[in-house]
Amino acid sequence: MGRPPCCDKVGIKKGPWTPEEDIILVSYIQEHGPGNWRSVPINTGLMRCSKSCRLRWTNYLRPGIRRGNFTPHEEGIIVHLQSLLGNRWAAIASYLPQRTDNDIKNYWNTHLKKKLKKHQAIGAIFAPPPPSEPSIIPLPTTAIAGHVDLHHDVIGNPLSKDSSLRPAACSNAAEVTQLIARRSLFAATDGDSSSSSYASSMDNISRLLNGFMKSSPPQNDAADIKPSATEINPLLSFNQYHMAGATTLSAFNDMLPSPQQPALMGHSGYDEPRQQHQQGPLSPIEKLLFEEAEEQVVDLMDLSDGCCSVPMMF
DNA sequence: AATAATATCAACCGCAAATGC
């Protein structure tokens, strides 16, 4: 007998979140920290199910999230990792700390898949035939899930500006900012109120939260360690990989910031117990699998080669 | 200017894994 879905309850609100709901959620998390999602709607009075609260926080309100256009570097990373891991978006997202798995998944489905298809079509005409199927490595989940299936809460640069924000509906973001300021929820405010549709403007809230994050008690000693540039931005590593003329996938993998690095973990003081439990160094078998994948990824590396200096030409 | 077609992405749903008792 399965349990009833958590969102079946009568009176549960669905659909887009309002600024007011966001403020309630953010202020609650400010006080209690994320986690224990079951109790969030109960304690806040939000007419949302726990899942919805978690999703909203994870994908939009959490500090450090970058929204908007993906850079060619990020595209390369995603294509590369997707070829290795398949549609394991959470694992892929762990290598792009500023992006959410949902964002990456959407971007893959709406942009990259098409680009790859187009690229393959062109390749079919001008080059030897590519492998019949995408080179998805059949990762044995039982063996490596605990290491690869990571969904840690890594904060990149919360203050980074997102130049790709849409011009529309900027008033909403300003409105939220004012609301937050009025309620004295945050120590600092952000003057940049030019933004996007409401949902997409949440990085403003995230930035506002920066002060709160800093004041939150860190959960581990590494919380204060400032990540290096490459730790913050795996794309740098990807670039370095090419700059260095590396030719093997393992070399690239060595340069990728391990998503489990302590310097990144707990940066927000937000890592939940289970997430910490899941995080650890790459297992030998994982490294082996990566290396075994090398040959299969050669095509993609060629593809990525261009993408790291110039936009991908699919 | 109006309508249709297409693209985008926030949010939902169901399942499975993890956790607690």
Next chain:
DNA sequence: TGCATTTGCGGTTGATATTAT
């Protein structure tokens, strides 16, 4: 150890925005 509950992930949907006709 087994069951109930909670959490996280990935696929999918649907509302909205944009572009084409």
